[in-house]
Amino acid sequence: MSSALKLIRRFILILLLSICLLFVFNAVLLFYLSYHQTGNAGGWKAAQAVSDALTADGNGTYQLSREGASVLEEYQAWAILIDDNGGNVVWHSDNLPGAVPLAYSASDIAQAVRGYICDYPTTTGSHGGDLLIMGHPKTAYWKLMWNTFDYNTIAKLPQHVLVFIICNLAAIFLIYMIASSGIFRSVKPILCGIEALPQGEDIYLKEKGLLSDLAASINRVSEKLSAQNRQLRKKETARANWIAGVSHDIRTPLSMVMGYAGQLEEDTALSQEARCKAAVIRRQSEKIRNLVSDLNLASKLEYNMQPLKLSKVSMTSLVRQVSADFLNMDLEEKYPIIWETTENLPACFVLGDKELLRRAITNIIQNSINHNDEGCGIYVSLAENSGQCEIILEDDGIGASDARIEELNDKPHYMVCDDSITRQRHGLGLLLVKQIIAAHQGSVEIGRGSHGGFSVILRLKVS
Incomplete structure (x- = not known):
């Protein structure tokens, strides 16, 4: 409706401006003709x-x-x-x-x-x-025989001229409003329809009146958009179902591969070389299992199919638990986790899904491990700033180039970008982190840390 009012104000302004210009033009023309007659x-x-x-x-x-x-x-x-x-x-x-x-x-x-x-x-x-x-010739002049005016008429001439102008302006405005009322009745539903198009609503306008052609065009656009939305939802549902089906079907054979590989790894009758190969098979199978799990979760988060189990979560406690789990698994002590936060830090409570937040922190630490085969130190710190809880996870490993960091921050993942599906931009781990934090109305900042390696900062609203 604001657009309709702007349109009406614009029309009225143009009308008043036209009247003023017309009045000035006629006044100049009258002056010219009068001067010509008087001068002659x-x-x-x-x-x-x-x-x-x-x-x-x-x-x-x-x-x-x-x-x-x-x-x-x-x-x-x-x-x-x-x-x-x-x-x-x-x-x-x-x-x-x-x-x-x-x-x-x-x-x-x-x-x-x-x-x-x-x-x-x-x-x-x-x-x-x-x-x-x-x-003079009979057609040369028209003479006024009784051109006599009383003094009152001459004295009140300015008032009479003003009344004449006001009456004319009122008449013109009245005529304009009567004539444009039909146009406004036609324009109003058109504007409402155009404003409703971005909302994805089904629109049907009556195809009659002055703007019937425009109403018909808007109806066709609405039908086309509705059809495209139905096709898009159908496509998204099919893709989500396909991912869920693949994740389910691959779980059983993958479990068998991992089980047999574990048995071969522990079989002392085999040579050391064979047992090492079995260990490689088991570890790679675990990576495949984690990737399938990440793929399924990313798909659910993308299509809002993953319900959030919200509760009050202490991020300090959660980060400590995840760090302890990784320390317990690092038997070779190649990936020490250094806690850089003071002991008197508050609990830093946030309203969120504890398991999803655990998954996000786990993925970041696992990302540092996956990209630093020779080992690296992982530095963890928390801070509370301006009502936000900041979780800072850094490493002193190989890090990433500026171009790679910009790509991770700005470019969409291949799962949500159909224009370049043949070239994977980055893995699922960081995509999941972004999706989980976005579902909690937080933000993710990827960059180069103070220790020379990779850095990820998570920001969540403190509850």
Whole structure:
């Protein structure tokens, strides 16, 4: 709805701006036309010019100079000179129409001065005490015969103009609102439909009105998105089921391989070389078992199929337990675990799934062991900062390059990226760590530690 209101405000702003520009344009145009008419002064100057060009000789006759004749020719007009004493025409131009009278009463002169003579619009000029009347073509001017305004009307002209403008603006706005109400009724469901598309909702808009074509297009897009979502869910379910099936089917034969390899490893009748090979088979089979388990868990976490058994977990205690387990398994003492946290550290409780969090810490330590065959020291520390529990796991092994660290931090795993499934970017161990911590609304930071090797920092909200 906010988009609809923005659209309406935009339309109203454009309307008001258009009205203002139109008003300014009309005002400029009116000023130009009025100035042109005022500056021209019409036939009044022409009549005076003809009067000035008319001269009398001693015998009572009049002569019109060449300049006066050219004025009459320019205006296609005729002229008469009325005597002040008797109202008779004492001179007229050669092109005087025959219908024009040659004698005038005071009433006739009053009519002629402000209006017409035989439908010819007239203008006047003074010639001494006499009156010169210039008659123009019938279509030259439109003269107002009774152009009289009372003083009140002239005094209140600014108020009248303001009222006129306000009434016009109100009428235009009313017309606009009535005309645009139908458009708004059509636009509103369109905008609601567009806003609902990213939510994955099924949308159907009535395909009628001004925007019926757009509504039909949105309906087709909604149908296409729904079909794609159904196909995607079907594909994801099939992949999850396939992974679960493979994990289940491989468990029994793998257990048999591990069992027989263990028996051969402990059989003293075999040579030392054969027993070592059996030990290698057992260890590699254990890796396969762990990978299958990781694959199944990663698939469940990716598709939110792994329910979290939430409880209050002491991360200090959990990290100590995992570290002790690894120390007990490290018979050759190739991977010593150094506890760098002070003994008075609080319990650092978080709300989470204890077994999943144990799995995440186990995977990180196992990752250091897997990538350092010659052995390395593993350093463990905990801290509580700004309401977050930080678990820092480092080693002093071979570490990783900057490019590799950037890839582990930023690039998606091959399980969740279909554009490059032929090239595995990194293993399942760190993917599981990221998924488990993400399920607990935490964060994972992979980098180079202070001891020169690999470093992983887990951050979880303290409860």
